[in-house]
Amino acid sequence: MRIPKLASAFIFVGCVVAYLTYVKWHFDGIKPALHKALNYVPITDYGDSNEPAREEADSRHFQYGIMFDAGSTGTRIHVFKFLLKEHExxxxAHETFRAIKPGLSAYADDPDKCREGIQELLMVAKESIPVLLWEKTPLVLKATAGLRLLPGEKATHLLDKVRNVFEESPFLSxxxxxxxxxxxxEGVSAWITVNFLIGSLHGSGQPTVGMLDLGGGSTQITFSTQDEKTIQTSPFDxxxxxQMxxxxxxxxAHSYLGLGLMSARLAILGGIEGEAYGNQELVSPCLSPQFTGQWEHAEVQYIVKGQKAGEPMYESCYKKVEKVLYNKIKKAEEVKNMDFYAFSYYYDRAVDISAIDEETGGxxxxxxxxxxxxxxCSNMEITPGEHxxxxxxxxxxxxxxxxxxxPKEKVLKLARKINGxxxxxxxGATFHYLESLRRQ
Structure with missing residues (x-):
């Protein structure tokens, strides 16, 4: 008996549907077992209703680190989330940032008062890190300029108070x-940050880059040395x-204390760090002859005035700068042939002269x-201008x-952010600390 064409089509479609239904049922049956065998936890959006699953996935695939940056003007917390992959x-993956004021040094005479601010920032870490990982997450505080300038005993008492708060926390302290x-x-940690972000620490064979930082009180230069002569002729420190x-x-890595832009500015103007009382007057050919104003540095108020010299303003200012830098800098021959990133005031002054975009760098x-x-300098011989x-x-x-x-033709890269x-x-300091823990 012949089967009509329409009936044949229905029979064919029915067979296909039956086959696909069987395949789906069979695959759904083996998928949980396969995932279990591979120790697989999908990293997806778990939603609020499945928080334990999200935390379990985080515990398998992510590492967290908490870094407190205790600076002179404030204390900042960075909570870093790192994606871990085998053999890579x-x-x-993510950074959570929060800052509070004032800095720790403001509590030098009453260390107990620093507790509240530290606990406030620790709450940020608790909200950012799965509970399962709290006891495995290292908690670190690095203090910079503000505490360096305090008398040793006062700095010690402050740091002891921070340790007490950290020991009470659920994190690895x-x-x-x-x-x-x-x-x-600071220079080494910044070098690690930059080279990590550009991918040169990931075993890709990409060469590392050097790092220049110009702060207010000090300036740093850091690079990976390839010349044995540099190692042999440099001070041990x-x-x-x-290892990383x-x-x-x-x-x-060398840090020049006192050669940051603000400290150098004071020296070029003729002032001496820490030796000013009341309103001290500074007169300099590096300022427009028509300029008189006030400038505050290290909590000291100065009256600053321009001075007309017998030669062009740039030349007279150059001589002043030359005296301040005389015999204080060690040349590094290797830097001529190495890529460098520059930060802080190098970036800001490049923005001031419209050499780079303020947001994207260059x-x-x-x-x-x-x-x-x-x-x-030539323009300022006529008018002080805005700066x-x-x-x-x-x-x-x-x-x-x-x-x-x-050299004068050397090109520097300027950036505030790399890959966001x-x-x-x-x-970089967090990476360094995590690596030290792994080796122990």
């Missing part, structure tokens, strides 16, 4: 996790080696700083770079 370097950070450590992601890195030649210094210190700052910055060993992450030393 960790990747930064050790005595060495609370300390004062020196300028060299300038060379540091450490199964590689050993040997760095040249690149700049040392020559750009030099030419801008000459142009700005009365710009001639001084640019002249200092351009000469500092040359003294460090950078802040270029803070906190990330």
């Amino acid at each position: 370097a960790p990747k930064l 050790r005595p060495d996790g609370v300390s004062i950070m020196d300028g060299t450590d 300038d060379i540091t080696s450490f 992601f199964n590689s050993t890195h040997t760095l040249y 690149t700049i030649e040392v020559n750009n700083y030099i030419d801008s210094a000459k142009r700005v 009365p210190f710009l001639c001084l700052d640019l002249t200092y910055l351009s000469l500092l770079l040359q003294e460090l060993g950078f 992450a802040e270029t803070s030393w906190a990330l």
